[in-house]
Amino acid sequence: MSDSGNRPTHIRLTSHPGAGAPVRFPLQWGAANPRDRGPVIGTVSRPGDRNTIGSHGGSYSLYRALAVSAGALNPIQRPDLANTMPVVPFGPFPQWSEPGRIVSLDPFGHTVADAFADLIAEGVDIRPTIAVTKARLTLFELQQAIRDKRLAVDGEIVREHGDISVIKAAVDPVWHLPGIAARFGVSEEKLRRTLFEQTGGMYPELVTRPDLEAFLPPIGGISLYIFGDPAAIADPRRRLTCRVHDECNGSDVFGSDICTCRPYLVHGIEECVREAQAGGAGLVVYNRKEGRALGEVTKFLVYNARKRQEGGDTAAKYFERTECVAGVQDARFQELMPDVLHWLGITRIDRFVSMSDMKHDAITRSGIAVGERVPIPDDLIPIDARVEMEAKKAAGYFTPETPPDAEDLLATRGRPIEEY
C-alpha cells in the first residue's frame, strides 16, 4: 500500500466532481442492504476512495491530527476491527430503507466489519460509525430506590448489589445532505451553502461537491442505553418505555440545581428498569447537545443574564433571556432526533418519559405512536429549577395540571445571584 495519497507534494484545497467522483464506491442512500448501499468512506489516507465530506470521529479528528503531528499516530494505520462487532444484532428493519426515514446516521454503521470484510482486507479504510457493547451501571439514586422498595433486585436486570445490566450503543452522526435538506424544507444547495458559511468556511466540499451526498459533521453523537430484552424494542406486542435526553453536563454530572436534567434522566432510567422487569424494554437516548445545542459558554452567559435582569429570574422571562444572548431559544431541532428510534425499529412508545412538546411532536410526526407521557415527579424538581419548569409548561410542555398563567410565571422566581 502506498502512502503517497497521504502526503501529497502540494495541497489540494478542495476537490471538484470531475476530479474525484466516487466511482468505485458510490452510495445509494436508502438501499435495503449494505452492499447495495455501499460503505461510507471518510478516509484521509486514500482520497480516491472517499465518498463523503468530512472524516470519521467528527471533532475527535482534530485530536487525531494532533497525534499525527506529534508523531504518536501513523496516519495510514487501519483499525483492527477483530472482536469489535456488536454484542447483539440490530436490524435490519424496514425503516432502514424507507425513503427519507433515516437521514442523520448510517443504519449499517455497526455492521461494516462483517458486511465489508473483503474490502477492509483489501486495504479499503472503512470504519464503524456505530458500536454496541454491554455495561453494568451503578447509580446511587437507584440503589436508594432499591432501599426504598421502589425497585426490586431480580438478579438479571437489577443485580444483587443494585447494579443494572444494559446494552449500550454509541452512534456517530452521518448526514445524508439531500435528506437533511428535505427534513428542514430547504433546498439542498441552500443547506450546503449555509453550513459552509455559518461555520466560517468549514469543508468547501459542501459547496464544490454536490455529487458527495454524505457528510460526517464534527458534532457530538448519540449514546443509547437499552434495558431488558432488546428484541422487545421493535416488537409492538411488547411494551416500551423511553426517555430522550439532551446532554446537560452541569446537571447530569455535577448535579446543578437550576434545572431538572439529572433527576429526570435518573427517573427515566428507573422507569425503563421497571418496564424491563415487567417483560418489556426500556430505552434512554442521550444526545450530545449541550445547552440546547448552543454550548456551555452561551448557557452560562444566559444564567447570568437571567439572575441579574431587572425584576430577577422569573419564569415569565425565561425564554427571552436565551433568545437575547443566543439569537434563538433553542438550536436542538428535534426534527433529526427520531432517526435513531427508527434505526431501532421502533413503531410505538408506550411510556414516554419527557414533557417536551418539541420532542413529542417530532416523534409522532415521524410516524411513531406515543402512549402515556410521564412527567417528572414533583418531589424530584430541584428548588431553583421551578423557573424553567413553569416557563416550559406555559410554552406547551406536557403537564397533567393546568398550565401556569401569566401571573404564575411572574410569581415563579429563582434564587438571586447573591444568594448562591
Add this chain to the structure above:
Amino acid sequence: MSDSGNRPTHIRLTSHPGAGAPVRFPLQWGAANPRDRGPVIGTVSRPGDRNTIGSHGGSYSLYRALAVSAGALNPIQRPDLANTMPVVPFGPFPQWSEPGRIVSLDPFGHTVADAFADLIAEGVDIRPTIAVTKARLTLFELQQAIRDKRLAVDGEIVREHGDISVIKAAVDPVWHLPGIAARFGVSEEKLRRTLFEQTGGMYPELVTRPDLEAFLPPIGGISLYIFGDPAAIADPRRRLTCRVHDECNGSDVFGSDICTCRPYLVHGIEECVREAQAGGAGLVVYNRKEGRALGEVTKFLVYNARKRQEGGDTAAKYFERTECVAGVQDARFQELMPDVLHWLGITRIDRFVSMSDMKHDAITRSGIAVGERVPIPDDLIPIDARVEMEAKKAAGYFTPETPPDAEDLLATRGRPIEEY
C-alpha cells in the same frame, strides 16, 4: 449595518492573505491587556472583521447553521451581552502574557463585553469564549458523605440540605497556532497542514492564511468548578486541591462500572470541598475529551475487543487493545491541559487528586509545583475497573504501593462479556 457580507452572490471557497488580512483588528497574542492583544473575532456575518480561522461555538456552529437554514435564527443577529459578565473577576495574572504559557484558550475571553464595549456598540461581532457563573450542586454521593460524617454542613460551602455552592466557568478553545506548534515541537506549517489533511479538508484557511494565527477548533471545551474562596486559587500562601478530569459519559453520567471515572471525580469534589472548608480552595477541571479524545464509538469497540480477546480481559493487554483499534493508546495530549491552570494564576497544587502520570508530568513540566498526590480510595474502585487500574499502575500511574508486575497483570481479569 449592511448584511451583504453574509449573503455574497458568489461563494469564496477560501481566502488569501492579500484578500483579507486582519488590518483593523490584528492580534498580538501574549499582550498583557485586552486592547493591546485585540479581540478574537470569528464572526461569519462581517468577513472583513475576521482575524481567526473557524467560528464561535465550535461544533455548535453546525447547529447554528441548521437554525439559519430553517429560518429560526437571523444570521446577522448580535448577542445581547447585558448582565452576562463574570460573577467574580479573574486575573489578569502574569501568566497571561508570559510567552508561550497559554496557547489553547483566550485569557481575555471572559472580559470582552467590558474590554471591547465600544467596538461591540459599533457593531463589531465580538463574543465571549469564557463565561463565569455560580451554581449549587446536589450530589447523592456527597449527601451520603454528610450522613457518614465525612463532610460537615457549614452553611456557606456545604449548605443546609447538603448542596454545595460553587463558582463555575465554561471555556471554549481558542488555539494560537504558532504556540500550539511550539508546544508539540513541530513546525507551524506542518501542524496546519496536518490539521487540514487529517480532518479531511476542514478549513483550508489553515493552509492559505498563515497570517491568521488564531483558530476556533470545533472540539469540546472545558468546565471549571471552583470550591471556596476563588482568591485562594492563585495565592500560594493558601492551599489548593485540584482534580483534572477527562470526560467519560458512560461513568460520569451513567455509572458504568468498567472504569473509575465518576467515583474518582466525586472523590475529587469531596476533597475540594474539604480544602475549601479549611480556608483554601478546590478546583475541578472537566475536559471534554470523551474516550481519551478518541470518541465513544472507538471506546465501545475497544470494550468489545477487550472482553472477547483470547484469554479474556486482562490488565496485561489493556493498552494493546486500544492501540489496535485506534492506532494510538491515548489522544488526549495533556500538553495543552495546563493552560487553563495558568489562566487561573495557579503556581502550585497542594493536593492533586489524580494518579495520571501524564497529567502530573504535563503540569509540573509547565512550571506548576505539585505536592501530595491523592489516589482513589480502594473501596471506591468498581469491580470491573480493576483491569484498567492495574494496567495503568504498571504503566506509570501514581500509586503509594508497589506497582503490579507481569504476573499480577495477567491475573487481573475483567468480567467476561457473557456475564453482563
